[in-house]
Amino acid sequence: MMMKWRGWALATGVLAVSALAQAAPPTAAMLSYACAGCHGTNGGSAGPTMPSLAGQSKEAIEVAMKKFKSGERSGSIMGRLAKGYSDAEVTAMAEFFSKQKLHATSQTLDKAKIAKGASLQEANCGRCHIEDGKEGKDDTPAMASQWLPYMQMQMADYLSGKRKMPEKMKEKVDPMSKEDIEALLHFYASVK
Amino acid sequence: MTLDRRSFLKLIGAGAGAAGAVSLPLIGQAAELMPKSAKRVVVIGGGYGGTIAAKYIRMMDKGIEVVMIERNDHFVSCPFSNLYIGGVLTDLNPLTIKYDKLAANHGVKVVQAEVTAIDAAAKMVTTSKGTIAYDRLVVAPGIDFRLEEMKGYDTAAMEVMPHAWKAGPQTVLLRKQLVAMKDGGTVVMTVPLAPYRCPPGPYERASMIAHYLKANKPKSKIIVLDANPDITSKGGLFKKGWKDNYAGIIDYRPAKKVTEVDAKAMAVMVEGLEEVKGDVINVIPPQRAGQIAVAAGLVGDDKNWCPVNANTFESTKQAGIHVIGDACVAGAMPKSGYSANSEAKVCAMNIVALMNGKETTELSGINTCYSYITDKEAVSVAAVYAVKEGKIIAVPNSGGVSPADFSAAKIEAVYAESWLKNILTEMST
Structure with a gap:
């Protein structure tokens, strides 16, 4: 219904009114930005126990989210959050992070x-x-x-x-x- | 003021010719501080919301000038400050960020000044250093206190009975008082009626204070006087955590609304009837949006919080002004640091859209919040948010709290440290 109304508004140019009331569904960037509080800006993590998502493949993220959602993979809060997204939203986020440059970390290693x-x-x-x-x-x-x-x-x-x-x-x-x-x-x- | 004149000039990108503009505030004139030449967003406040709004607008559109005004030259996080109060952290450095990299990496112009007025019609902000014009304004002032609802609690009383609900010197004061208290002493904490900043915060604080008392002053106890009918957030988890770890130390008393304090007698009054005395008293007063939001007419009918559009966070009271973080009413999203981070991003994205004549985007938000029960165990609440019929709702059948049996508590204490590292890095780089 909302899509139809938006399409009609766009087609007829009734945007002065609709711009206030209507907004497009969350973009891939919008969905993915919300993850950055824990996984770092654009998925480059600064926290040693939180994985970087930047540069992961679309498939890797999709499969991980599917497993978090089903409970097959335990992840403390990740299972609870994964349930909040549709498959299409997960794919959009996975594509977003797959396009980010691999995050180079600086760690003390042997x-x-x-x-x-x-x-x-x-x-x-x-x-x-x-x-x-x-x-x-x-x-x-x-x-x-x-x-x-x-x-x-x-x-x-x-x-x-x-x-x-x-x-x-x-x-x-x-x-x-x-x-x-x-x-x-x-x-x-x-x-x- | 810690900025010297030279670095201040550098910061605002002005040369020698602008020296007059800098000296003007010294003689008390409200002269224009930074003449506006391009599209400009001004952000008031450099906390969990303000820093992110400023950074993300610049990430998405370098054609928009962003000026962030903050009264301090640094920010101390409230999340994790309870660990310092409980002695788990020995200093506030891990909770402290500066703004230099926001300027260097993203070109955010940081002005250290106090905002004294907002003129929504003229699109102009008045600061202690002069006026700054804007096309759109983001107000992220956090909270101030409803002191009129806590008789006797003035700025002098705050030095005796710290609130420590804005992190910094108040946090240090409360810690010092706990360390100085004799064994066998009583700590009293008051919790205001919801909504207030950080719903689980008071209960985490009680846990951290109890943790300190148990190890260092085992004859002491803490009385929690909660105005709410029950624990506001993660109730089952806190109750189990307290039973398992702090029996006989935490005396939790629900539905006890403190309305008056007596700093000389070191006592608080419950509804003017019952007096409770303490050796250390932590008063967390009722709250409202930061004073500048009230002064600018941004608060709603409740006179406390700022109603906003669920997607753009534009004020429903004043056009062109957006309010994010603790100060706004964000539907199901709690007043937390992570919420402010999430709100800042959708706000930034839609400000960029509006300033470029593009279609706005619906909110997709997250809140993730950890609370420590002991130094090695934490519990969490998490949720995903979306907009339905103009209102922010938690997405059904998702989110929730940690397992009731504390099976994830040790790992969550470890994850929480990375949470802090990531969210503060995101705000400061």
Whole structure:
């Protein structure tokens, strides 16, 4: 109904009145700006336990939001917030963040772990975590420059079974030691 | 005033030729401070709402000049100030932002001055340094107190019984008083009837004070005199948190409206009938929109808060003036820092649209609010907001509070720290 009225107003030029009463549905930017209080301006996070959304693929964000919505992925408040958006709104936000430049973080990292992680990444993870984790295959999230504390918390959830690991990831992660995993995360955090 | 003359000139982009304009306020003339040459938005207030409105207008349209007027050269966040009062934080630095990067990164012109008047017809703001013309005005003054409803509570009494409801020196004073109090002492806190700034704030504060007393002054207690019939926000969570952690320390008394204080006797009066004495007394008075909003005729029939359009946040009382944050009536959105952040963005987007003759956009808003129960446990409330039939509503079947069993409380205390880091970084860079 509202769309029809707006269309009519636009078509007939009755805007002096309608401009006051009518507004277009929230744009992708409007929807996404609201996230920045926790995820940083344009999705570049300054908080070590909040992931950057900038530069994530559309698919990665859509899948994450779907899992938050269904409860498959636990995220404290993210489940409660994800339920507030339609699929179309989620897609609009996912597109918005996918267009933002990957957010470069400055973190204190261990050089030896980064080196070890680099070779592990190449041998095990590179087929899905493409370009040193700057990109991801299908819905694989970008890992490059992501906050180390955030990734450590997510990995702990994977290992405890709280968050379900994708089959291919599980095959690679299962044989790894704690030290291997830690080295990998240091590597991803270091990629700029 | 901490700006020296040179940096002030630099800030307003004026050269030597403008020196006269700067010296004029010294002789008390309301001369024009910054002649307007292009489209201009003036923002009053550099808090959770004002900084974001100023920044986002510039992010979306560099063709609009944005002048942000703020009386202080820095801002101290109310969110997390309760952790300082409870001794969990040792200083206010993590809660303090400056404005230099808003100027450097976005070209926001920051003027440190007191706004004394708004002329809606002339589209002109009068400040302690001169007048500033605008095309559109954003008023984000936060709150002031309805002192007429709290007999005996004047500026002198505030130095004895701090409110600490505007973060800064008052926060430090309340902390000092708690540290100086003897073990076995009584802390009294008064909570006004809703609506007031930060619905769960008083209960988080009670938790943080109890946390301090439990560890440092175990014979002491805190009496909470709440004018409301029950805890205003996250009630079940606070009650469980208090039962599990602070039994015998927090004495919560609902429906106790304090209407009078006696700073000499260190006592408060409930409805003029019951006297309650304390060694430290934290009076949180009833509130209304910041004084400048009242003076400018922006408050509604209730004489307290500013009614606005749900999408543009343009005042329904004065055209061309937008009100955001605690001062406005934003439907279902609470008076919180995150709400102000969200409101500022839709306001900014629609100001840019209106100034460019484009169609406005409906609000999509979020509120996320964490409250600490202990130093390591926090609970939250979150919601998504939209506009329906001209009113801001919480989107049905979404939002809500933390799990009742506190299963997420430890992780939420960790997330809350990142919340603060992100929201303050967003306001200051």
